[in-house]
Amino acid sequence: MCVRICKIGVVLLMGLAIWCPSARASVGSADSPVFTIDNRGGCGITGVVVQVNAQGRVVGPLSGATVAVSGAGSTITNSQGQYAFSGLQPSTVAMTVSKTGFFIMTREVTLAAGETRNETFQLTAQTGGGTPATFNFTSPNGRHFIEGMPGTLTFAINVAWNGTPGSVMFTVAGSQYPATITDLGGGFASATLTVPAPPTIANCSRLSVLVSNGDGQSTTLDTEVYFHPKPGIVSWWSSGPISWVPIGGKLTHEYQLGWHYEQRFLLGIYRANGGFDVGAGFSFDPRNGQFRAEANGSGTFGHTLEIGNIENISSGTIGLGTGFELEHSACAPPFLASGSMELGFEGRAGIGAPAVVFLDVIVPGMGTTLAGWPVISAIKLRVFFIAGGSLEGTYTAGGGSCFLGASSYAFSVTAGLEAQAALDLGWAEGRVYIGGTGTPEFELCPDLRYNAVTLRLYVGVFASALGFEYQEEVGSEVRLESDGTRGGGSTGTVLGRDAGPLCRPIADRPLKWGEMNRLVADKVGLRNDEAETLVENVTRTATPSVTAEPTETHVVYSLHDPTKPWYAATDIGTLRSLNGAPWTLDRIADDTVGDFGPSLAAAGTTTHLAAWEQVDGDVSGATDPDDVAPYLEIAASWFDRATGLWTAPVLLVNNEVVDRAPLPVVFGTSQGIVWVQNEGSASPGNAQSGDRLMFAAWDGTAWGTPQVLWSGQKGILGLTFVEDAAGEAQVVFAVDEDGDLETKTDRELYGQASVAGAWQTAIRLTNDAIEDSLPVLVAPNGTAVLVWSVGGTLTYTPLVSWIPQPVYAQETLANEAPSLAGITMPGGAAIAYTVQGEEGVDVVAAFYDSVLDKWSLPRQLTHDEHAETSLSLACDGAELVLAYLKTQTERNAVDVEIEGIIYHLENVPQPARTDLCLLRHALGHDLGVQAGSLVVEPANPAPNSSATIHATVENNGDLIAQSVQVAFYDGDPENGGTLIGGVPTLLDLLIAGGSQEVSTTWDVPDFPEAHRVFVVVDPVLAFDDRDRSNNAASTPTVLPDVAIETGWSDQATLHSVLVVARVVNVGTLPTGAFELSWRLGAADGPEIGRSGIANIIAGGANEVAYTWDTTGEVPGEFVQLFVVADDTNAVMEYDESNNAAFQSVQIPLSRAGDLNADGVISAEDVDLFVNVVVGLDADPYHVAASDVDLSGVADGLDVQPFVDLLLP
Incomplete structure (x- = not known):
């Protein structure tokens, strides 16, 4: 890549000049610790040379050392022991580090394209005498090894015999192995060992090397290479041998796990079920001893009734997020840098079944008793099990005995049951409300198990017919055990409920909501689909009927007058609006008989005809609706549209x-x-x-x-x-x-x-x-079409040719209608009904295109938690006009007494005031891009590659859309974006409510720059779209992606550590310049320094070193050091989540008595020791080295042990 660019000279890329420098080595000024490595587009090597003593302990940086790279010349380390090479080519190079009086070190380093490596060399001073010396130790596989790793481990070291040749023994995980020795001449030799990685490791140990010469002299080197048993927390995630897969410098393991439950209740009729599937995996980095584990997954919880006429509506969601980061630091206990587990429950899981079935489950016998009420037995109730909260687990490095290896849990899950349903049969209406909460019982250790849930519920059943209302409210406690039984249950009393018989005349009870039949006068500025309240506080049996024309809308309904005797309290009310003027409220007749169930129709251009049920006879002694029904007669009245007057009703x-x-x-x-x-x-x-x-x-x-x-x-x-x-x-x-x-x-x-x-x-x-019910006739273009329910499936056919077909082309949660209304529309028809959803009972409609002979999918017209019923449809020549009743749902606190104990239930749904409303809906187009559907595959393609762009187009309108153009653009089409593929994609037909995925192939341009791709539905504005805000979507792609791959550290001086982060660009463009932030304790912890990176090419890497001054830190302590890449967001990149990593860094460890850290205890340490003991020196390193007796303090008791070390 670099060669190609250089052939055409300097180019501008992402605002940065890119060139190919020749290979060169550079250092800062003699006293400067800061280096600037200019390696944009090439390779480089930076690092430090330090001196170590014969025991391998760091003495300090080594200046004046010669560092040579094959083919790139050499450089001299500065006062900080630092060196740098840049402009290298991808290759394997030989490095040699030398200085007079020190053993020479050699190393091969492989450079990939765009990679900058950081290499630390430890030089050992040459010694005389008869004791052999060691130098140039290497462990190319890493510094930390765990049991069960695949393959072999290789170690090498050079020795100076300082006598006759002898032997070299490596101690690996507690076992000694003889090395293979190669004579290098001049009294030097190379010792190497290759052994299988230990399958088991009982205890942590350090790799040591014992060198013995032929004269009986020996020396032992304790290296910084460690062998670790598998941490306890990892054992929970993978109890057996781990099938490691090497990827880069790490070992990885991925697998699937899942948890599922299925509990049966009520003799197996009712089944609760749930679970989740999880993708899990972890990695181990031998370079720094870090384990990283992550498991993320999702699932559902729900329930099923295995009897007839059951509808499985939806599922709540279960989300699992867990993971930990654990690091080995020498042979100290593994440090758990982070670890958490959260199993979250959220949402509503629903099933639908006849209300009487559910009522019998919750209150035994209640449903059976109410089955005799047709309006209650006909209600299909959707019950939603609501869950919220989480199980939060905590981890320890050793692992716990609970689910997913957690050591403890915090439990904050609540469960509830909620339902509301309403049905209007014309002559009667009914509704059921259920609400309450409980606490699920989980067993968490040793595994996760759902045991039971105890629910305390409010149950309210309401019905109205012919001037009577039925109201029954009870409390219930239901315990559902995990062994398939109903573990008991009790019914109780709802405190504060209205006293009196369950069935009684409505009379004046609606007055608790205020004045009845309050006309709402404001009728200004209503938008499409905005409901208009016509009359507040009507009864739930008001059953409106509407007719509509362009200049007139007319509604009749059953008006309840609480000032009259209960048996004569209903009249037929009328509402009329001319040319958009305010509504007027009147009555057809103000009489002393009961009037119910009006229906209105236009009869020609000058009159309207109304008909209704009228009570004829004395029903003052009636005790329920059955006593009133035989007295019902049919009444009629004509309305003169010119005079605005009604004729006297006639039976x-x-x-x-x-x-x-x-x-x-x-x-x-x-x-x-x-x-x-x-x-x-x-x-x-x-x-x-x-x-x-x-x-x-x-x-x-x-x-x-x-x-x-x-x-x-x-x-x-x-x-x-x-x-x-x-x-x-x-x-x-x-x-x-x-x-x-x-x-x-x-x-x-x-x-x-x-x-x-x-x-x-x-x-x-x-x-x-099969049950055939709910017939509705419409006549698009004069052809009679029948719509009805066939076993719950809405079906239609022309009457002239009996060819039944499903109304809906696909299943939705709104396909089943409890009641049905219809009206003929220009070019088609509309049907409407109510559906109980997760939030309430709402109106949905479907629209028929007679030319295409297709229906839309259900389109939701109201969106609230209230209950809409009693639909009546009309068409004013252009718009759908819908009159209906809206019963408000109140959320109340309810106290229920069960077996002498009062339980307080919050947020219980109950019916409140009922209003008469009207909604106008203009049919129109609304094409859009489904939120989140625009996807590029691969997600971050490289320049000069091929990608596929996907998006999902939705028809959110009411009308079928034909020949829909969908165009993809490279760049904003409003600002010069280029059409991808040359021509837009064409969708032949998209039904209202439907969606369709579209895709195109994108040849990513060769020039390396970031892109934003767009998808636009209907780019030529062929449709009169009522909402163009959702017609386009965009996403960035072809981006760099900065990530921290790994990190490690080496002691640099007595009071400093060299920390290294390997920063990679896993994206597809160069990064440009950005910075690293080094922080203590957390990714947002205190900042201790910053490092700059000029650029990393796509696929490149840069091993960035920072020298941390540890003065004031406790020697030997392990500190968590975080590195955060691009914390200022200088790089527009693909993924920000991989920009931080941590490593455990050990503060330079003191050696008892060696206060000046020169590797020997001598007279030079005496003055320092004395100053510490008498309290004149509080340097943490000096204090730790003076604590010779390891008592935790440096005092007079350390004098004799110090003398013993000084004079062995």
Whole structure:
């Protein structure tokens, strides 16, 4: 690379001049300890030469030593013993260090491209006499070795026999091995040893070398090479032999681990499950004795009910993050620099099932009792198990006996159960709320095991129908054991709940939320999808019905008047807005009878027709809704849009049976009302008292005699109507064939149509063993299309050609509808329903494109924790208009008493005030890039390479998007970015709510510079996109990446240590200039110095040395020294997380009696010793060397031992 650049001269790269200097050696001035090595684009060697005594102890830096590099000349060390070479080429070079009176040292050093090495040489003074001497010891495999390492270990040393040749013995991990000796002539020899790495090591030991000459003289060298047993904490992570894989200078080991649980409860019907899978691994660096371990993973927790009609909704998340950094320092106990484990639980895991099933689990018998209420038995409840917090483990170097080798845990996990669901059947509504908390019980040692959870819960069941409300609130304690049993449970009392019977008239109880039917006058500045509250504080059975045109919106609802007797408290309220003016609130009639379930339809251009259920008769003595139902008749009234007046209500029937669910119908020239009539008092009908489908026509002046369209000893459960392009009526209704609401697979659909305005015989549309329910008719472009639920799957078909197809092309959590409303839209149709999610009950809608014959995926229209119900749809010619009820969810503190103990439950969901709301939704496009989906593979490609760019395009709008362009750019397209691939990617069709991954191949330009790639959806603005802020995304790539690979240290002087960090660039561009910060104790600890690096090429390395003055530190103490690369963020790099590392550095160790650290105890040490003992010298090194008796203090008791050392 360097040669290529130099051929074209100086170039500018990342703002730095790059050139290829010739090989040269340099040192600072004679008294300067600071070197500047200019090695940008080439290789280099820096280092220090120190003198050691015969025992291998550092005496100090050696100045005047000659350092020669083969092919690069030589240099002389300065006063600090430092030298430097730069501009070298990648190769293996021979280094020779010499000085008169010292043994010569030689070493081979391999330089990779862009690498700067740091080499320390220890020269030993030549000695005379008969004692052999050692010098030039090398351990090329490292300084620290652990049991079970692969391969062999090699050691070498030179000896001066100072007599006749003899033998050399190496002691390796407690075992002695004879060396292979090669005569070098002149009384010198080379001794080498290669042995298998020890498979087991019982205790830490130092490598020693015993040299004996033929004259019986010997010397022993204790090296700074150590052998260690596997630390206890590592043994937990890998109890058997470790399959090490050498990578670079380190040994690595990676593996997978996992923890999974599955506990069954309630005779195996209910199953809690969870677990996580983890990628784990650790590394060992023989150069500095560091272990680094890391395990990160994720998983889920959830639960399942293994009975019919169960929906597994979602899972909560489990996250595991653990790791430690441990370093061996000589034979001191391993130092744990960092270590932590956190197993975090967060989120909600949900399942859906009939509410009565859950109620029986939580409060035995409660669900069974309430199953007789159709509105409760029809509710499908989504229960969410909520978990938050963590298990936090701590580590010790020896390892612990608990999960993942931790020695102890801090436990802060809480669990809870929460649910809220609501359902409106038109004639009745119901809702269930559950909330509470508990503490899971875990066994942590020796392994992680989930034992049980005890939940203390609030359970509230609410229902309303025909002027009555049902309210039951209880406390419950449920313990779910791990052995598959329900470990007990109790029910209790909710303190402070309303007294009175469970079922009672609504009367004036809504007044606790304030005045009822408060008209909200402000109607200004509403945006698309912004809900408008029309009336505050209505009942939960207000059941609005809406019609809409460009200039008029009209709503009717059941208005509750608390000033009237409970049995006559409901009137039909009307809300009207003309041309966007404020709403007006009125009543069709202010009477003394009960009115429920209104339905409104446009009848031509001048009138609206309303129909509802009206109580006809005395029901003042009724005690529940069943007592009121037989008195229900069908009432109707006409609205004159010009005068704004309603006609007096007229009863279409007057009988002693149930008449319900009226539906105004207008087709061709016919106008009338379709409704359901029972032959007795059943609602819905059954085998003993069947239902009929009725129709009464309006002849322009009066209502005609009702006619029976269909009848059977069955129950009608749902009814829908639409007018087709020919002006004919199409009606579809759902029938419970056996009249038993507890069996659902026998529910089928029937259809009835008019021909030339005359009703034809009903026909059965479905005949299967699956529940067919919730029919809704729409007529896009005049073609009648039926949408309904088939066993929970929304399905559609044109009536003219029966070809049922799923509405949704893929599964989502909002696919299943508890109720269903629909409306014809220009070019298609819309359906809407409510879905219980993790935060509340919200409205979702789906939109049909009749040309493409495709539906959007569910689009969420409301986003809050409140409960929306009672949907009514209209279209004003352009927008979807939605009237609905919103029951606020309050989070309250609730006290429950269970077996005499009062438990305080926080954040329990409960129903509060209900409002009548209206929402307008304009259908539109909203294309975007999925957050976080823009990915480059490889993530950080090199110049002149090939990469693949991926992104996911989302259709967040309501309309299907065709021929969507997606363009990738190298650089900001708004500022000259280049289109990648030449042409944009084209997506043929993207349904609303759908997503699709796109990718392109990118030929990374040859010029070495950083890039930012962009993806833009719809770059030519072909779509009228309502939100362009999400149409683009970008990410940087082709970057340098500074990392600290490893580090080590050597004693430099009596009061200094040379610390070295190997800094690498694992990125794909040169780094440019940056600095290293050396810090004590932590990556953000006190700074002790800084070092500069001019540049590291891609793939290059620089071994940077810093001389740390340890004056004032305690001799022999191990200190954690951190090095942080680029703490000022001078380098725009790929990954900042690898910029720091630590090493344990030993403060130069004193030798008893050798106060001046010259390797001998002599008269020169006496004065220093005396000054310490009498208190005149407090130098930590001198004090430690004066503590000859190792008592911890230097005092008079050390005098005699000192004399013994002085005069052996």
